[in-house]
Amino acid sequence: MLNFDFYSPEEEIRLPLYEKYNVRVFLKRDDLIHPYISGNKWRKLKYTLEEASSLKKEVLVTYGGPWSNHLLATACAGARFGFRTHAFVRGEPVANPVLSMCKLFGMTVTFVDRKSYVDKRGLYDHHFGQDDTAYLVQEGGYGTAGAKGCAEIVHELVNVYDHCFCAAGTGTTLAGLCMGMNQLGIPTSLHGVPVLKGGQFILEEVASLGVDTARIKLHLDYHFGGYAKTKPELLAFVRSYVQQTGVMIEPTYTGKLFYAIHDLMEKGQLAPGAKVLIIHTGGLTGLLGMLDRF
16 A cells, blocks of 8 residues: 555635525545645546556656646656656647656656657557556546546545536546445535536546446536636636635636536526535646736
8 A cells, every 4th residue: 555644624615605695615625635646636546556566567657748737746656656757748849847847756758749649558559568667557547546546535525415516637536426426325416527628528438437427417618618728707717716715726627617616506506505515626736837827
């Protein structure tokens, strides 16, 4: 077992909007788990790292964009638990604070043009196919091991909720939450807010992890143009929320999630008296590439 203690409380947030609609809102503060192995990134890496360790692997190989929270989490986790790390980074060579931190944690970075990046397995096989010490970590931590780690969120909960919301990129966290609720027989309504345009595919990704998607409701209208895309109203919302609550969120994942919940509340889709849990999935270092937009 990996020795990694962390703190992730359930914290109630009080805002005039919530009082107006008589809805209690709580955050599962996974953003407090670790500065770099933050939020759902630790959840998705936990069992992957345990398997790599049990197989006596020495180097973790993964993929991501140049601002990827997953790359930074993997780099830090590798340093923490004694693995070397290597990342294939999508796009032309660039320098930015996230990649600089990855390298500081010891990660080797290889930039790959977008066409070649599509064949991720081919990249791994070409560079590491003959290396018995290498272990493949899917982009974003996607996979059954990642979902298993995310299921533990549900097992940790102290309160019972009517609704649970999380942002969705690969669908792994959503799959894990669904898995955990099914394991415990919890009737909570589960909501996903895809951060990519055309996010209906998330249900297929969840199903491919062996999870029944019947209880999941997706809210597809809050992508703001696509992954990492923003609009002035989203940036204004993030700024207002942070200033009112002292809880940091960002425009790529959590900003879209929280915006969706506020909008659904104002549209009357959360009944008076409802108790809502929001999974704060961290990923705040992504803000470093967006601060000039505020």
